[in-house]
Amino acid sequence: MEYFFEIVRSMADFFFGHIFIWNFLFATAIIFFQRRDPKSVWAWLLLLYFIPILGFVFYLLLGQDFRKRKMFRIKELEDELNKAIRQQEHQLKETKLEELDEGIKDYTDLIMYNLGTSGSMLTNDNDIDIFIDGNEKFDALKEDLRNAKHFIHMQYYIIKNDVLFNQIKDILIEKAAQGVEVRVLFDAMGCRTVNHKFWKQLNARGVKTAEFFPAILGRLQLRMNYRNHRKIVVVDNKVAYVGGFNVAKEYIDLDPKFGHWRDTHLRIKGSAVLGLQMRFIMDWNYAARENLLQNPKVFLGIEAGKRDFCEMQIISSGPDNTAQQIRDNYMRLITKAEKSIYIQTPYFIPDESIFNALLIASHSGIEVNVMIPCMPDHPFVYWATYSYIGDLVMAGANCYTYNNGFLHSKGIIVDGKVFCYGTANMDIRSFALNFEVNAMVYDKKKALEMEQLFVEDLQFCSQITKDSYAGRSLKIRLKEQVCRLLSPLL
Numbered sequence: 001m002e003y004f005f006e007i008v009r010s011m012a013d014f015f016f017g018h019i020f021i022w023n024f025l026f027a028t029a030i031i032f033f034q035r036r037d038p039k040s041v042w043a044w045l046l047l048l049y050f051i052p053i054l055g056f057v058f059y060l061l062l063g064q065d066f067r068k069r070k071m072f073r074i075k076e077l078e079d080e081l082n083k084a085i086r087q088q089e090h091q092l093k094e095t096k097l098e099e100l101d102e103g104i105k106d107y108t109d110l111i112m113y114n115l116g117t118s119g120s121m122l123t124n125d126n127d128i129d130i131f132i133d134g135n136e137k138f139d140a141l142k143e144d145l146r147n148a149k150h151f152i153h154m155q156y157y158i159i160k161n162d163v164l165f166n167q168i169k170d171i172l173i174e175k176a177a178q179g180v181e182v183r184v185l186f187d188a189m190g191c192r193t194v195n196h197k198f199w200k201q202l203n204a205r206g207v208k209t210a211e212f213f214p215a216i217l218g219r220l221q222l223r224m225n226y227r228n229h230r231k232i233v234v235v236d237n238k239v240a241y242v243g244g245f246n247v248a249k250e251y252i253d254l255d256p257k258f259g260h261w262r263d264t265h266l267r268i269k270g271s272a273v274l275g276l277q278m279r280f281i282m283d284w285n286y287a288a289r290e291n292l293l294q295n296p297k298v299f300l301g302i303e304a305g306k307r308d309f310c311e312m313q314i315i316s317s318g319p320d321n322t323a324q325q326i327r328d329n330y331m332r333l334i335t336k337a338e339k340s341i342y343i344q345t346p347y348f349i350p351d352e353s354i355f356n357a358l359l360i361a362s363h364s365g366i367e368v369n370v371m372i373p374c375m376p377d378h379p380f381v382y383w384a385t386y387s388y389i390g391d392l393v394m395a396g397a398n399c400y401t402y403n404n405g406f407l408h409s410k411g412i413i414v415d416g417k418v419f420c421y422g423t424a425n426m427d428i429r430s431f432a433l434n435f436e437v438n439a440m441v442y443d444k445k446k447a448l449e450m451e452q453l454f455v456e457d458l459q460f461c462s463q464i465t466k467d468s469y470a471g472r473s474l475k476i477r478l479k480e481q482v483c484r485l486l487s488p489l490l
Helices: 002-017 019-032 036-052 054-062 073-081 083-098 102-118 136-148 162-178 196-204 272-288 323-335 350-364 377-396 427-431 444-460 466-469 472-484
Strands: 122-134 151-156 181-187 209-211 231-237 239-243 261-271 308-319 340-344 367-373 398-402 412-413 418-422 435-443 461-463
Touching: 002 181, 019 367, 019 418, 083 181, 102 308, 102 435, 102 444, 122 136, 122 272, 122 398, 136 231, 136 239, 151 162, 151 272, 151 461, 162 181, 162 196, 181 272, 181 308, 196 209, 209 272, 209 340, 231 418, 239 272, 239 418, 239 435, 261 418, 272 308, 272 435, 308 323, 323 350, 323 412, 323 418, 323 427, 340 444, 350 367, 350 377, 367 377, 367 461, 377 466, 377 472, 398 412, 418 444, 444 461
Parallel strands: 151 181, 181 209, 340 367, 367 398
Antiparallel strands: 122 261, 122 308, 151 231, 231 239, 239 261, 308 435, 340 412, 398 461, 412 418, 418 435
């Protein structure tokens, strides 16, 4: 035994005695084997320099990109199967643009961009219901699930085995017993606390489940990047949901840690449902290895809305795409703003272009309003957020912290004409590393309704003024600086 420990000690002495060489090799791997943003590279190199070896372990958990192309090759092949549908969407472009309201024609370039980069179809026959309360959203969802006749497609980043999903689970099992095809897609990281036996029990009751990007070692999830952050439900192609609410008790105000959960979710009827259906199908095909494109049932039943007739596009982004479509939509909306910009986001860590565009808008006299939570659920992210918010405040923007619980709403409203809401936060992770989906809505009536909801939230907010920000404590300043430095990694 003594001989064994002597060998281990010798190996450790050799390893740490050559730590400079190991750091050099690790740095070489980071710099030369990946194409990534230079700021991100420097942040990783600083972390590696100040925390040798352990820094590289963090890199393997949070930053490694070596298998990205291989991991999503199957998804890219499935995207090719959708080429015919995209070509049809392009053919619709000219006729659809002519039908746009005069005020919305200002955004024809954005509509064309979405068509050109990802075949996001413009539809103009949609009804939209906006939910900002979890209980109301899930009551409506459960009613739609009960009315399902053919299929239920459900996809969430987080599903917890608690009181909320137990209610939904009973409905899913009942519908499966009636012959309805029920599929539930969940992310392995978001659902890491749920035992696999739970999903097997659902399978045994007729509910098909699939895990996106499963853990390597049982429930030990080492891969933080490339998470499927989308929240989509499609029922019979008659109604679809997209937005910020996941499935757990905190989203219906039952977790005292967060209190009231302020979020935004859209219930959609009309042709835009097909956009969300296609997004679910592509994710399901990748995770479950079941090609739903060959199932004719999943394309039947689309019905036009009857009330609002909103023009909209379903846009999505992820590490399997070359374009950061949601980020680019945010960017174009900000640069086209003439009067006002309203942003709600739990995490505000924009890339340099988005951040500079907001600073320029504020300096140009455009009313820039940003609302963030008053409490952190991820401390490092929160203090990095506060740092960026401070710069906006000093540039003349109106920035607020939401005090009535936790703000999880994600989106932007511009000039009371258009809005883009869904699952994407205003941060680098949502822009480049997560799979996200948003609804881009070109409708004055609904945009003004969203703007009014923002204004109503202000009664529960505190404004971050120049004086209050300048007077923050040394402790907060230190937190901001450290987290701002690490922001490309968050």
